[in-house]
Amino acid sequence: MKRCSISAPFDPITQEELAWILDYRNANGIREVVLVPLETGTASLADRRKMLKMAAAPYRHLSVSDRPLENGITVPEELQEGERIVREGRYDKSARGIRKELAERGTYFETSLDALCKPRRAAHSRSVAGVCREIAQVHGMDPEQAWKAGILHDITKAWSDETGKRMLEVYDPSRLELDEKTWHSFTAPIFLKTVMGIQDRKILQAIRTHTLGDGCTDLDYLLYIADKIEPTRGYDAAYETQLAKEDLKAAFDLVFKEAEEYRERRNNG
Numbered sequence: 001m002k003r004c005s006i007s008a009p010f011d012p013i014t015q016e017e018l019a020w021i022l023d024y025r026n027a028n029g030i031r032e033v034v035l036v037p038l039e040t041g042t043a044s045l046a047d048r049r050k051m052l053k054m055a056a057a058p059y060r061h062l063s064v065s066d067r068p069l070e071n072g073i074t075v076p077e078e079l080q081e082g083e084r085i086v087r088e089g090r091y092d093k094s095a096r097g098i099r100k101e102l103a104e105r106g107t108y109f110e111t112s113l114d115a116l117c118k119p120r121r122a123a124h125s126r127s128v129a130g131v132c133r134e135i136a137q138v139h140g141m142d143p144e145q146a147w148k149a150g151i152l153h154d155i156t157k158a159w160s161d162e163t164g165k166r167m168l169e170v171y172d173p174s175r176l177e178l179d180e181k182t183w184h185s186f187t188a189p190i191f192l193k194t195v196m197g198i199q200d201r202k203i204l205q206a207i208r209t210h211t212l213g214d215g216c217t218d219l220d221y222l223l224y225i226a227d228k229i230e231p232t233r234g235y236d237a238a239y240e241t242q243l244a245k246e247d248l249k250a251a252f253d254l255v256f257k258e259a260e261e262y263r264e265r266r267n268n269g
Ligand SMILES: [Fe+2]
Pocket: 153, 154, 157, 184, 185, 210, 211
């Protein structure tokens, strides 16, 4: 057989699908395999096409097209299931050539958030991300970087203490001495780095410091503030929001102090 097309949503293409496609080609003596993304998917057709091209780039006998050939086949459904798992945060299951792209562009950050967090937490994270983006713009910071920090900051919050403990024992055991409530700010950067492939150190640091407030960059301050003042929390934070737009450090100091006072009141009463 000279050429054959293989279709799937490729939303996105997984490493397992890629391996299956290469095996299929070898087993059937096919000269060229044309990869065809189906019409519908979570990511746009243009994005999925671009990712397919990146995944296929190292292979001389793979190409990408929008039109299936007459003898075209579809990737088996059970393998397509793997695409959903990637969209739910397991970027390590995506085709090797696209992992960096997924992590840098933030493709599937929101589907991952919805899969890994309860609806209220996901709404909070979206709200934090919105506040981060808005205030970052005012200060000439990178609004997309700020948005990503907000979306991802509580990504491991739904984990049980047992799961968090298992990860910290391996990667960051000194944190086990801290209150369990803070653990998610240490497990999230590890998960984001090792599973989702996020390399942006500023984002990882902002997330790591968002519960203790021990950060020192503008992004650290911004995420800490946004986490406390975002509208779904239901406080009147008009003053803090305005101050954050004028002076991030001053707003951080104020919000930090307010959080401390709140904790003291709760502990005493
Ligand atoms: Fe948090």
